[in-house]
Amino acid sequence: MRWKEMELAGWGRALKSTAAVARPERxxxxxxxxAPAIGNRRSYGDAALNGGGKVIDMTRLDRVLELEAATGLLRVEAGARIGELAQLLAPRGWLPAVMPGTGFATVGGCIAMDVHGKNHHGAGSFGMHLAEIELIVGGEARPIGPDDPLWRATIGGLGQTGIITAATLRLIPAKGRTMRVREQRVEGWDEHIALLDSSDASYTVGWIDATATGARLGRGILEEGEISDASLPPAGRSRKVPLDAPGFALSSPVVRVFNAAYYARVPAQGRTVTRAQADFFFPLDRIHDWNRLYGKRGFHQFQCVVPPAQKDALRDMLRAIAQSGLASPLAVLKRMGPGRAGMLSFPMEGYTLAVDFPNRAAARSLIAALEDLAIAAEGRIYFAKDSLAGAAQVRAMYPELADWQAAVSAADPDRALETDIVRRLRLRDPA
Amino acid sequence: MTETWIILGATSSIARAFIRQEAANGSGFLLCGRDMDDIAATAADARLRGAPMAEAMAFDARQPDTFAPILDRAASLSGAVSVAVFVGSMPEQAAIDADPAMIAGVVTDSFTGPAQFLTAIAPMMETRGAGRVVGVGSVAGDRGRLGNYVYGASKAGFATYLSGLRNRLGRSGVHVMTVKPGPVDTAMTWGGPKQPLSTTPEVVARDIARGLAKRRNVIYTAGIWRLVMAVVRAIPEPIFKKMTF
Structure with missing residues (x-):
């Protein structure tokens, strides 16, 4: 393989490092x-970075290898993008069982992060719908299944057990190519939690106006979706953010005005609309390079999950966020089910909150405080999003870390697969 | 009636982009090349994207005995049979300078191998009076320059061959199109010197489809290279020979 020196950034663009990159086509x-494999670099922090080392970009290995029409088993190369798979499969009556918030994520990345989607409360995580993973361990290719000792270390395992080259996904039947979406305004925190709890939709997500305070704290829009075969006029063109936005683009007054307008967009009595699947599952993908809206310094996303009994801790976090005036329009609240497939998987039964912040000193200290609140609430933060946590904080959040370390040491004794996030959080160092 | 594309050099990423695009349009394929595992994966991908048929077949430009099975299979197919040539090799010029015997291989990969194949299949295309030929050359064939003139010379030879083939097959209604890409972001250019006006395999594939639809004779991709090469060709030789680029 040929190597090319490149500066790589996480999606948040706050963390960058230079590595030798190979991009094999066969x-x-x-x-x-x-060397660690990377996908489309949609993790916000440093999960796809390896400063001073090597990485293997898998995006050119993106072929669909086999679809069993009777059972919905799909074998696909690791560099295939989830959004493209969805587009290919829906007309054939299938969809990936779990899809993250961006269709640009690769299959390999979805495995290594054990991602979740808007249906986590019912469907569980990405890794729960895998039949097989093809992995290069210690230089040798081999398929692993759920009984393999590396299985739970590989799913959500940040690429530390080997290079994921292909996988077999268990698809779900999809009766159509669109979504029926019920949207309703939610006036405050308690109502938001109550509606998430009582929702029986397959896909549920709450958008939160993270600038609202007082009685309106936690207000937002609840979206509930079902796969549909209703037809839809052809979609508009996707757009691209051509250059880094100036610092005021997402300043507090702009965000407040935007959020108020976004909230008012949905009529007071709610509405039911038909959407393209891509627009429902990957709402931001139509604006290419939207991460540039945060300007050169980039941004951070804080995402944590806390158990059901600790939901008040999330309200406290939201209050701190709203009072700080630092939040962006991107804030999401979701109910999570217990489903998780790996030792380092993020999901747990409870509620998850995700908020973007511009990369500024005040935001970094706010995130540090939020992380401590998450630990106190027996919750955890998400490696796909994190770029700021410390090693000690993470240890308390991932009880199976020692088991994972043992499995990873056996698979990669020379630590050839370490990445920036692994070093920053000392994930492979015994306590 | 289904069109079947014979793809020579199916492991190339430009070929892959072209195959995906035409598979979605319902074309069938004979995918030919050396890395059979890789081609089997591309064939599966093509079938799942809409190709009614995609078969992997061994092809080596340096081994003409690999041609006959492909020609036989093509003869057994009904409907239009078209050929797209994506083969070629571009060793470092310095490596060639150190080992002049490599020139024969480069010329075979980029010119005489595919030309032999096309000459062998031409009578069948004439008889059927249908089908298309896409030959991927390079802007490097438009003028010999310091960095890659053996590769450039092979591509120039191939372009001249295609011009003659167009002259011959045009009489039978077979469309022959020469494609001259500038630098493309592929494994061949990865890690090499930074290239200006570079494009992607997907853009090349799209430009090929547009050129075919318009029955163009010669296309450049990215399109700006038509202009660039017009300028490069216009530079007088006494000046050109002193230039380094």
Whole structure:
């Protein structure tokens, strides 16, 4: 493989580092390879970075290898993008069982982060719908299944057990190519939680106006979706953010005005609309490079999950966020089910809150405080999003870390697969 | 009636982008090349994207005995059979300078191998009076320059061959199109010197489809290269020979 020195950034663009990057176009080029694999670099922090080392960009290995029409088993190369798979599969009556918030995420990335989607409360995480993973361990390719000791260390395992080259996904039947979406205004925190709890929709997500305070704290819009075969006029063009936005683009007054307008967009009595699946599952993907809206310094996302009994801790976090005036329009509240497939998987039964912040000193200290609140609430933060946590904070959040370390040490004794996030959080160092 | 594309060099990423695009339009494929595992994966991908048929077949430009099975299979197919050539090799010029025997291989990969294949299949295309030929050359074939003139010379030879083939097959209604890409972001250019006006395999594939629809004879992709090469060709030789780029 040929290597090219490149500066790589996480999606948040706050963390960057330079690595030698290979981008093989054939699987035979991977023979004997021992460097961390990366996908489309949609993790916000440093999960896809390896400063001073090597990484293997898997995005050119993106072919669909087999679809069993009777059972919905799909074998696909690791670099395939979830959004493209959805577009390919829906007309054939299938969809990936779990889809993250961006269709640009690769299959390999979805496995390594054990991602979740708007249906986590019912469907669980991405890794729960896998039949097989093809992994290069210690330079040798081999398929692993759910009984393999590496299975739970690989799913959500940040690429530390080997190079994921392909996987077999268990798809779900999809009766159509669109979504029926019920949207309703939610006036405050208690109502938001109550509606999330009582929702029986397959796909549920709450958008939160993270600038609202007082009685309006936690107000937002609840979206409940079902796969539909209703037809839809053809979609408009996607757009691209052509350059880094100036610092005021997402300043507090702008965000307040935007959020108020976004809230008012849904009529007071609610509405039911038909949407393209891509617009429902990947709402931001139509604005290419939207991360540039935060300007050169980039941004951070804080995402945590707390158990059901600790939901008040989330309200306290939201209050601190609203009072800080630092939040962006992107804030999401979701109910999570217990489903998780790996030792380091993020999901747990409870509620998850995700909020974006511009990369400024005040935001960084706010996030540090939020992380401590998450620990106190017996919750955890998400490696796909984090770029600021410390090693000690993370240890308390992932009870299976020691088991994962043992499995990873056996698979990669020379630590050839370490990445920036692994070093920053000392994930492979015994306590 | 289904069109079947014979793809020579199916492991190339430009070929892959072209295959995906035409599979979605319902074309069938004979995918030919050396890395059979890789081609089997591309064939599966093509079938799942809408190709009624995609078969992997061994092809090596340096081994003409690999041609006959492909020609036989093509003869057994009904409907239009078209050929797209994506083969070629571009070793570092310095490596060639150190080992002049490499020139024969480069010329075979980029010119005489595919030309032999096309000459062998031409009578069948003439008889059927249908089908299309897409030959991927390079802007490097428009003028020999310091950095890659053996590769450039092979591509120039191939372009001249295609011009003649167009002259011959045009009489039978077969459309022959020469494609001259500038630098494309592929494994061949990855890690090499930074290239200006570079494009992607997807854009090349799209430009090929547009050129075919318009029955163009020669296309440049990205399109700006038509202009760039017009300028490069216009530079007088006494000046050109002193230039380094």
């Amino acid at each position: 699987r035979s080029a991977l023979a004997g390879a021992a």
